[in-house]
Amino acid sequence: MAKVHVFDHPLIQHKLTFIRKADTGTKEFRELVDEVSTLMAFEITRELPLTEINIQTPVCEATSKVLAGKKLGVVPILRAGIGMVEGILKLIPAAKVGHVGLYRDPETLKPVEYYVKLPSDVSEREFIVVDPMLATGGTAIEAINSLKKRGAVNIKFMCLVAAPEGVELLTKEHPDVDVYIAALDEKLNDKGYIVPGLGDAGDRLFGTK
Ligand SMILES: O=P(O)(O)OC[C@H]1O[C@H](OP(=O)(O)OP(=O)(O)O)[C@H](O)[C@@H]1O
Numbered sequence: 001m002a003k004v005h006v007f008d009h010p011l012i013q014h015k016l017t018f019i020r021k022a023d024t025g026t027k028e029f030r031e032l033v034d035e036v037s038t039l040m041a042f043e044i045t046r047e048l049p050l051t052e053i054n055i056q057t058p059v060c061e062a063t064s065k066v067l068a069g070k071k072l073g074v075v076p077i078l079r080a081g082i083g084m085v086e087g088i089l090k091l092i093p094a095a096k097v098g099h100v101g102l103y104r105d106p107e108t109l110k111p112v113e114y115y116v117k118l119p120s121d122v123s124e125r126e127f128i129v130v131d132p133m134l135a136t137g138g139t140a141i142e143a144i145n146s147l148k149k150r151g152a153v154n155i156k157f158m159c160l161v162a163a164p165e166g167v168e169l170l171t172k173e174h175p176d177v178d179v180y181i182a183a184l185d186e187k188l189n190d191k192g193y194i195v196p197g198l199g200d201a202g203d204r205l206f207g208t209k
């Protein structure tokens with residue numbers, strides 16, 4: 001069964017408030033999404049394996065811990081997921097970056113795939129699929145289907161704001177995928193937007209309508 005982690009760290013919650021505010025402009029919105037993504041990456045990497053190496057400190061020889069070199073991949077769901085990539089790479093710069101392009105049809109709310117590019121060693125990597133919004137869940141489910149179809153076996157999903165409907169469907173469809181959320185909101189409205197949410201994440205990141 002998938003685990004659902006809601007990050008209640010005060011810095012994440014504080015920054016998210018300003019991301020949500022309608023009068024936050026594109027520049028500040030993008031910077032805040034970047035910062036929250038770094039903070040979430042700090043939490044999500046908590047269980048990365050370590051190994052010990054021998055080093056010389058100015059005082060003596062010692063054994064000390066370094067990352068064991070697990071192969072990681074970050075996969076933003078285009079477009080809005082792009083806003084989270086740099087923030088994550090600040091902490092795990094060696095991760096490879098794949099892309100899955102999906103948009104949600106505004107009438108049917110069904111996801112439409114238009115692009116996929118993943119690292120070649122898909123089955124050996126641990127992937128973090130990122131998108132600021134998990135609304136109906138259709139997009140995240142399709143993105144993960146796309147990765148699994150190409151051989152991915154180790155996947156986490158990370159988003160800023162989720163609706164309960166999306167979390168329920170995603171964890172039902174992909175029980176092996178743990179979900180990491182900055183805030184679990186109240187519901188979806190009749191247009192499929194998260195309430196209270198933050199509006200259209202892609203439009204707010206890139207200044208489009
Ligand atoms: O959970 P769902 O109901 O599927 O909705 C969530 C999706 O909708 C938004 O993308 P959008 O279609 O606006 O594309 P964009 O990133 O290009 O703006 C958002 O960034 C998610 O990808």
Ligand SMILES: O=c1cc[nH]c(=O)[nH]1
Nearest residue numbers: 135193194199200201
């Ligand atoms: O609230 C929502 C729902 C889907 N996509 C968004 O960008 N925002």
Ligand SMILES: [Mg+2]
Nearest residue numbers: 200201202203
């Ligand atoms: Mg959008």
